Amino acid sequence: MTVRPVFGFATPVEPVAVGAVPQYLTTLWQRLTREQAATGPLTPARMLNLVLYGEDDAVPETAERLAASVAALHPGRLIAVQVDRGRGGTEMTAHVSVRCVPDPTGQRQVCSELVLLTVPAALRRYVPHALCALLLPDLPVALWWTGTPRVEDPLYQRLTADLASRVLLDSRAGDQPPATLRALARWCAERPTVALGDLAWARLHPWRQAIADCFDQVNSSPPPARIRRVELISDGVGVPADALLLLGWFASRLAWQVKGASQEPDAVRVDFLCDGRRVQARCGWVTDAQALPTLAAIRVEVALGSEAFGFEVHRGHDVNVVHTHVTPPGGPRSARTAGLPEPRDEALVARLLNASLPDPLYRAALDRAAQIAGALA
């Protein structure tokens, strides 16, 4: 193990036999408690079991960053499972350490445990067995499935059915966003009680906030029900999952029914009906950009009598902010800037872990996004 810890205080990363991990941690805690004079007061806070699952070489680094992000907010035990599809053998290995971060007062350190479990390809299906022995009792279990969401994968199904009460994934990570969203929507429909956290949805929060704010900015703002046109623009080729989710959010909140969708060379068009009124949406993209397409801007046009009320929300050049421009009829144009969440996935995971119940808004948006994806198929 060569990963460099990023903590205020960390024990060395030690290889430990998988079956000996619980006893090793117990002994380690006893030693740390005795040595508090040297390290300062330590608080072994335990609120959560967090399982990180991945199949690429980045898992150890991701686990380090994740531990740094969640250690203070959701202390507990982090078990990072790395399935090495290129590795043979019949034994799992574990590397264990305790990581402490100063609490906001700076007077004590809050400590979590990190277990990195390396799994040969042949033992992949036994991952749930190994986890059962490693989880802290009586604490909720959250699973972060990194990479492409594969809800049909038997391992995913076992982990989510038997172990995890919360599941985190990124619907943007797949190379076929419409197919991914449809599969996710089906999976959610069969599991109404599972709290699913979608990083793509979490990234949309500041966009949703900025859009909602636009309707409260002037004394006589038109209600969102009068939206007549929405245009979403993405960087990269194709319609990203987050754009579809945002459109699904509009549709679910404002009771728009999907009437049809069509594909163009640089966009898709979606027609909605709401109380007999037509609402048009266009999801376009610029073709010079990144590996993963992402939402870059949204323009909304709202009917206000014979006039139009328009606003635009777009990502800033430094990508960490969204800018909003509102142009109400007869009023001064106003601008506003708000922060976007940390771009790092680990920070989003830390935020999503706050939710322990299914998010009905997300599920409704996902359903509509899946309908749109179905209309495009």
Added chain:
Amino acid sequence: MADQWGELERNPLREGLQQARTPDPNCFVIFGASGDLTRRKLMPALFRLYVQGLLPSRFSVVGVARRPLADDEFREQMRQAVATYGTLREEAAGRWERFAALLRYVASEFHDAAGYQRLGQVLAEEDEHRGTGGNRLFYLATPPDAFPVIALNLGQAGLARPASGSWTRIVVEKPFGRDLHSARELNDRLHAFFEEHQIFRIDHYLGKETVQNILVFRFGNAIFEPLWNRRYVDHVEITVAETVGVEGRGAYYDATGALRDMVQNHMMQLLALTAMEPPATFAADAVRDEKVKVLRSIRPFTPEQVRTDAVRARYVPGLVEGRLVPGYRQEEGVAPDSTTPTYVALRLMIDNWRWAGVPFYLRHGKRLPKRVTEIAMVYNRPPLRLFRERDDASDRVEPNTIILRIQPDEGISLKFAAKAPGPAMDLRSVTMDFLYSASFGISPPDAYERLLLDAMLGDHTLFTRSDEVEVAWSILQPILEEWDRSGEGMAIYEAGTWGPSAADDLIARDHRRWRQL
């Protein structure tokens, strides 16, 4: 926009978002804009709200104070204030220039009617240029004697009444009066021009997350509330201990004293939240109704009880946090023969079904050894001393205690007995701790951020109502009168100690002692 909750339903896109509602466009007017409160608290809080995107985009701040200043000079003073007392870190510094553009300044004496005309013109300009919609929030960050004259002039200038479809609110800082009579008079003067729903009386303790958590702890859990009554609770201690002295406010404090400065407002709020019945809903008036009810149940002090159940004291030189500090009478601005108390201890009884017979001990002092604010529910001992065969064992065990720590180390602790390892049945007190910082990993936001936002949103839940203020004063009025009438009974304590022996005697008469903090 109308000042109504119904607005929330109008925007279905808001549901599920972190911020349930953005305040309406408004103009935030600060009277006392060059003062300490503005520099230390208000402007840093407003800037933080701005950086977090929690202010409306159509917003402006107008500072009003006596000193002649150009807008740019005012902006520079506020930038320095935010840099000193707030968060003007590098990433936020870029936002300062945009925020500063929202600031304007009006120089005026608070009694000068012409100044209010100028203010009215500036507000009209802001409405026109920034689209603030005729909504105004007047924040009185001034000495309390200016409250009535500002309210009067706002009223006479026509600034207290909102235009159709707009709102006007006034925020009043503590102290709200200096006794029952003056509090009633101030209420009357405010009500001459403002409706009660326009008035927001700030008690910044109510903006603290840990204070709000008292209600969550009690009414959001099933296991504590059944034990929250006279059947199980032996007594309650509420402590607000400060290490600081008068910190340059000698003249103000000397005219105020510990009872008015801390007990009438903050400590009465802590007591009310601790002892109140569950409200029917979490709506502002439902919560405030219950607080008023429990305050009305506090047994009135007779002159005799003032002598036995109220202690006042003044600190003399001593050692605090490793350094020698002067006595109260040697502080700048304090009269050398001052009789103002810097320490108060009270024994209160609540005559209602839940708390009959349970004393509430309150203590507050300056220049005490530690900065601690906490509420301790001390429980009855078990009915039978089962482990008496080791006589010293039970004595070593403290009664079960739930401690709600407001500051510092915000959190909750539960003390209970456990068997010490070994062959003997040896009992020890152990503590189960919940620490906000360990469990949530973030520092709670500043109380002023929450309160300023709530005032702009029109949410009264964390503000005190006129009857609440008056009933709190009515509890303390007999103490003030008896202490004014009788020059006796002022104790002294050395700075850096836990107060006078008279306070120990007060609780010792009930065969109890103050918790060791």
